Amino acid sequence: MNIPLKYLSKMGEYDIQMDGVNIKAIVADHVTLVESGIAELKSRLGGDLKLVGIDLKKFDNSGCPRLLFIYVKDYCLIIDFNGLPMRYFPKILAAFLSDQTISFVGFEIDSKFYEFRNYRNFVYATISGSLSSIKGVEICDLAARVRKxxxxxxxxxxxxxxxxxxxDFKVEDQKKKDPFVGGSAMSFSTEEIKYAMREAFNCYNMANKLLSDLLGNPS
Incomplete structure (x- = not known):
């Protein structure tokens, strides 16, 4: 979209309230917005445990992911690959996803990352040497180990x-139609964003609770 970034930035801002948490969500479909979003995520990571909730959504059965959700504390960066140049993967995103000090937690994360690795931008970035292998933490594996x-x-x-x-985490109704299936929207409603980011939000908070409980520090 050929309009100034300050307007694009505002268009992509969403104020979401989820389970009592006020969340700032940003849909980034421009390289500069991705860069500023990653900087925001990094500012919220600290200490020896760097948890990040992550999820991937696609709009159809083509196998090409459309939206990448990255959640930390009260901030969610949603990267819309449809708006990025073809065969381009932001270096700052590649470096962030390759950071071995960060624990990326998700549900069925291996299969989702497999799709991501086969996505044209990801493959191009890997071939060009700008992105190493992504490794994630499966939330079911984490729960099984913590709870034994x-x-x-x-x-x-x-x-x-x-x-x-x-x-007592809330989950979306499995029978409810996913608004992101079969579509190619250029804009999203607040309810659609809230629905779509639920899994990344839940994975982050469940992992945080499991690990806090493990050390006897209830979250």
Missing amino acids: NRGLLSCRSFADLVTKCEF
Whole structure:
């Protein structure tokens, strides 16, 4: 979209309230917005435990991811690859995703990263040497190890995991139609963004609670 960045930036801002948390969500479809978003994420990471909730959404069955959700504390960066130049992957994003000091936590994260690796921008970045292999933490694996319960590995949905862990996290109705399936929208409503970022939000908060409880520091 050929308009000044200050307007694009405002268009991509969303104020979301989720489970009592006031969240600033940013949809970034321009390289400069991706860079500023990564800087915001980094400013919220500190200490020896750097947790990041992550999720990937696609609009159709083409196998090409459309939106990457990166969540930390009260901030969610949503990268819309549809707005980035073809065969371009921001170096700052590549460096962030390759940071071995950060724990990227997600549900079915291996399969989602597999799709990501096959995405044209990711493949190009890998070939050009600007991005190393992404490694993530599967939330079911983390829960199973913390709770010492092998049965948690077989959870087929995040709702199932929440129930078995006896947490009170809210989950989206599985029967509800995903507004991102089969579409190619250039803009999103606040409710659509809230719906879509739920998994990244939940994975971050569940991982944080599991690890806090492990050390006897209830979150």
